[in-house]
Amino acid sequence: MAKLTPRRVLVVEDDYYIAADLAAALRTLGAEVVGPVPDRVAANRLLENEVVNAAVLDIKLGGDTVYPLATELQTRGIQFVFATGYGDTIIPAQFRGVPCFEKPMRPTDLARAVLSGPAASPGVDVNANLLLSRMPEEEFDRLRPHFTCVELRRGAAPFDAGDKLDHLLFPLSGVCSLSFGAGAPELSTALVGHEGMIGASLLMGVSRLPMRCTVQVDGEALSIAAEQFLPRLRSSPRAWTLLLRYQHVLHMQTAYALLSAGAASIEQRVARLLLMLADRVGDEISIIHDAMSTMLHVRRAGVTQALHILEGEGGVRARRGKITIRDRSRVEQAAGLGYGLVEAEYERLLGVSPRLPGIEPSMTKPSLRGMFQTGLPN
Template sequence: MEGSSAATDAARNNESLVRQAGIGNLLLASLNPDDFALLAPHLQRVQLELNSVIAQAGAPIDTLFFPEAGVIGFADVLKDGQRLAVALTGRDGFVGWPLVLGNDRWPHQAIVRAERGTALRIRAADLVPILAGNERIRTTLLRYASSLVAQMARTIVSNLIHPVECRTARWLLLYHDRVQGDEIAITHEELGVMLGVRRSSITDALHQLEGAGAVRGYRGRVLVRDRARLEALAGETYGFAEAEYRRLLAPTAALA
């Protein structure tokens, strides 16, 4: 009986293991199968509910997330409660990148945006020793962190020198890279908070993008009609960080 019970438990554990085949996260999908096998026993698939906060600035990083679907926004939160967007990630990356740089606390708030999704969750206590013993996994995560720093740097530059309509086009492209389909669930107010501008400025910017035929705005959502036109309107605000991602992680983990 004991042997039968042990065999049953082993079978259940085997069934609960996350399989690499068909996995939604591009970083995990790109790993060598032997490397992924080190992570698999520690991965747990969880739901990402829209607008849920999965990390608070200053809190310890005890859990990391590898999104398979959905969008995660990183934001700086000021003393008055205002949030300013600094970067986005989704199935192209992971949430918890400061840990691989030696920082055990969250520098930003992380919140689920645009649509609900799923992610593979792993405890920091399980991941850290794996990274210490496996250079290939560590390098993959470090390369992603480098590409995200490039995205944040372009956010800073864009906020300093580019007009609101270019910045709005850029953020819509960042979302479009990561949502399923061409429709983005986002309000004028949310975009205004993210860009640190008044709602009326976002309304004017979206009218310009609509007039150019790039998008169409609806109540609480934006439809991307012509991506090439939207990229042209975004100008230099978009493209550099995305090229860095492809350079560092292509061809197996390129943005869709």
């Protein structure tokens, strides 16, 4: 859920039903609504007499426009978003960076945008997500106003299998796992962190997520509505290709997880999982044995035994709720060819290591040819 700060939001909208729906959405998310009002005169009166720290502005108000009020809000440093049925081409240059929602829109999306603030807010490093950092700057600038920052809480499920993909998530920190849905084994087939995105299947016209997405390690993500993201992305072949390449790597990760589940030992799979988690959160991993056993679809006792072996070899140190990688080379050796191939493919296709800065593999990068010649170790 978006990190919503309680705010008093001025709503300026001349359509009664849209104004009522928007006010209801704002109140549901914890905001206090100032108004709604249908024109600039009433809005200016409220602005002078009420505390206002955010606003939603309909651009066309009868025969008038809301731009003079928007200028006053800018002068006062009050955040606002536009709503319009005319597209963003009518917006003057001075407001080009302001989020604009085209009608008809979902009131909840607009409410979250004005309450959460854009991704460019101070303290939010959009470049923490590697896909966004590799996106051509001019394309990303068109998307930037439409991002909101959301929390990823361990155990939460941002998407369940079969859910409609009405928005996409680009994690900045933390880790999410993708697994089969209800009625199937909860085997984790992929991990997504700062290197990836959730909802990439939208690029191929698939509007429902076939997997369950579960937060395994707390963090933050940037969220953007699909209706804002896809039209702008289609006009950028470079950005489109970048994300399709990531989807290819995600497919590889899924296939390799299934291969490991069928051919690798529990110790190898535990080592592989720890390395993949460390790539995304660092060598101090906050995770419990139960979560690992669920992700690997094995008994908890098997995970505990594998960790004891890795700890005895000096590779890790396991404490309640936390596992520390002490010697990465030993953990990589334990994982064997169960780790490294997908990461090498990511780096080859996207031109950047998927690991956090400072984390480097200690062993030679594997190759597809080497995998098929050697196979997974027994």
